[in-house]
Amino acid sequence: MPQYFAIIGHKGNPIYEAEFSIQQGNQKNLGFSQELKEMNPFILHASLDIIDDLQWQAVPSNSQYTNDNSSGSGSNFSISSTGGFLRSKNVNNTDNCYLGKVDHFYGLAITAYISYGGMKFVMIHGTSTSGGSNSTNTVVIDDNACRSFYQEIHELYIKTLMNPFYKTGDPISSPVFDSRVRSLARKYLNK
Amino acid sequence: MEQQIIYPSTSDASFKNRSTGYEYTMGPKPSLPDEYMRSPLTSKLYSESLNTKKHEISLSAMTFLFQEMISQIHKNCQSLNDFETKLDKYGESIGMRLSELLNFRSSISPGTSSRTSTFLSSSPVVNTTSTNTNTNTNTSSSMNSQPGNGPNRSRANTGTSSKDTASSVSTKSNRTSTDRHIHHTQSQQAQHTQVESLTSQISKMRRRDLKIIDILQFVHGTLWSYLFNHVSDDLVKSSERNNEYMIIDNQPPLTQFISGSNNRISCDYFICGVIRGFLTNAGFRCKVSPHLMPKDNWDNRTVYLIQFDNQVLERETIRFGQS
Numbered sequence: 001m002p003q004y005f006a007i008i009g010h011k012g013n014p015i016y017e018a019e020f021s022i023q024q025g026n027q028k029n030l031g032f033s034q035e036l037k038e039m040n041p042f043i044l045h046a047s048l049d050i051i052d053d054l055q056w057q058a059v060p061s062n063s064q065y066t067n068d069n070s071s072g073s074g075s076n077f078s079i080s081s082t083g084g085f086l087r088s089k090n091v092n093n094t095d096n097c098y099l100g101k102v103d104h105f106y107g108l109a110i111t112a113y114i115s116y117g118g119m120k121f122v123m124i125h126g127t128s129t130s131g132g133s134n135s136t137n138t139v140v141i142d143d144n145a146c147r148s149f150y151q152e153i154h155e156l157y158i159k160t161l162m163n164p165f166y167k168t169g170d171p172i173s174s175p176v177f178d179s180r181v182r183s184l185a186r187k188y189l190n191k
Numbered sequence: 192m193e194q195q196i197i198y199p200s201t202s203d204a205s206f207k208n209r210s211t212g213y214e215y216t217m218g219p220k221p222s223l224p225d226e227y228m229r230s231p232l233t234s235k236l237y238s239e240s241l242n243t244k245k246h247e248i249s250l251s252a253m254t255f256l257f258q259e260m261i262s263q264i265h266k267n268c269q270s271l272n273d274f275e276t277k278l279d280k281y282g283e284s285i286g287m288r289l290s291e292l293l294n295f296r297s298s299i300s301p302g303t304s305s306r307t308s309t310f311l312s313s314s315p316v317v318n319t320t321s322t323n324t325n326t327n328t329n330t331s332s333s334m335n336s337q338p339g340n341g342p343n344r345s346r347a348n349t350g351t352s353s354k355d356t357a358s359s360v361s362t363k364s365n366r367t368s369t370d371r372h373i374h375h376t377q378s379q380q381a382q383h384t385q386v387e388s389l390t391s392q393i394s395k396m397r398r399r400d401l402k403i404i405d406i407l408q409f410v411h412g413t414l415w416s417y418l419f420n421h422v423s424d425d426l427v428k429s430s431e432r433n434n435e436y437m438i439i440d441n442q443p444p445l446t447q448f449i450s451g452s453n454n455r456i457s458c459d460y461f462i463c464g465v466i467r468g469f470l471t472n473a474g475f476r477c478k479v480s481p482h483l484m485p486k487d488n489w490d491n492r493t494v495y496l497i498q499f500d501n502q503v504l505e506r507e508t509i510r511f512g513q514s
Contacts, residue, residue, distance in 0.1 A: 020222050095398070155241060158295055160236075163236055
């Protein structure tokens with residue numbers, strides 16, 4: 001299943017983006033469809049409001065909201081004061097870096113992670129059958145693998161930050177960073 | 192004519208034709224079909240461990256550097272305000288890096304650090320530094336202790352964060368000295384690929400600090416320990432204004448050789464910048480200013496006054512009831 005991953009800076013600017021489409025065997029074309037490719041940044045940025053809200057919650061808790069309609073940002077778009085909605089259930093409550101699933105959009109799941117410096121790591125998980133027809137089955141997210149993936153990225157990000165020539169908020173253009181992220185994606189997200 | 196932009200990280204010849212990094216004008220790159228066949232690229236920066244290494248900088252070296260910084264700024268500044276802002280900026284870039292680094296290090300569960308010893312330094316010198324036994328001493332255990340540690344601070348570990356990445360740890364100390372050099376450089380490439388990340392040692396990430404008092408405790412304890420090897424001497428909340436907090440250092444190590452009690456220039460703005468960068472990056476916008484307040488035997492006793500923005504207080508009131 002394909003993923004779209006981005007690191008969002010303090011001003012809502014992407015400092016790194018990548019698309020992962022893992023090929024298994026001789027299956028072809030497992031990536032996002034073309035129109036979805038173009039939509040991905042919008043979908044991702046639409047979830048930033050929810051992440052902003054969760055960022056300062058004492059317990060970014062998994063609420064009991066079970067939103068069955070997968071119509072994404074529906075009409076009753078209200079964020080409860082006790083916790084975000086649509087969160088995945090088995091997120092460890094005491095961990096407020098990894099937020100788990102924060103949003104969804106037509107069957108695509110969106111997970112997020114916030115670093116100590118307020119950088120937002122966000123990822124859209126697509127379905128493997130994201131061809132022409134919009135599949136209605138929502139993506140199941142393996143929280144443990146996802147959390148490990150984000151933590152590894154976090155570590156890589158800090159290493160980038162240790163470069164005295166790198167300014168916070170600049171795009172990360174290092175090919176090493178890119179290739180490391182991709183190999184991590186293969187390791188943790190290849191399902 | 193096309194102009195070639197030089198990126199320090201990409202100008203390395205070994206990356207040519209292999210991969211290009213993220214280019215924000217192009218958007219995300221899709222995965223390439225043959226990608227999984229390639230091994231990930233390596234570089235020194237990304238192969239180093241983020242774990243704590245005990246590297247203390249001698250105070251004289253640090254003061255020498257600091258002195259150069261100050262005279263450099265002094266030459267270029269227009270006014271007193273300009274001088275302070277520039278010095279503050281220097282500190283800020285360190286502070287914001289530390290807010291990520293120190294929190295991440297605190298997440299590493301103690302007692303597991305010995306596994307990082309697979310790292311090889313790429314310098315040919317095989318130093319016999321002992322393995323990274325648990326050096327994560329800066330965690331909250333030392334947070335509440337308030338020792339009156341006095342004038343015997345001879346060393347300042349004032350960490351310009353880049354120093355950490357440049358330091359190296361090697362465990363292969365038993366090599367024979369002959370042609371060690373060649374062996375080392377050959378094996379280096381292979382070793383780099385199997386670098387173990389610290390994430391495997393983290394069972395639970397440290398919580399992000401959401402309250403003012405929590406993050407100030409972290410500054411008072413962990414940040415101060417990292418910079419100066421001791422916790423700060425006091426952390427006080429102002430009784431008059433509720434957005435003001437004070438961190439007190441009886442004897443600032445960095446500026447202890449700068450004389451002039453009637454001097455209007457304060458070089459403590461550097462540390463102020465570190466504090467400000469740390470707090471601002473973590474989402475607590477504030478202003479920090481130093482104030483010289485001699486008391487008892489401490490002639491250089493400095494109070495770092497932290498004034499948080501209103502938005503921080505408002506957020507705290509909304510989220511946590513009372514500020």
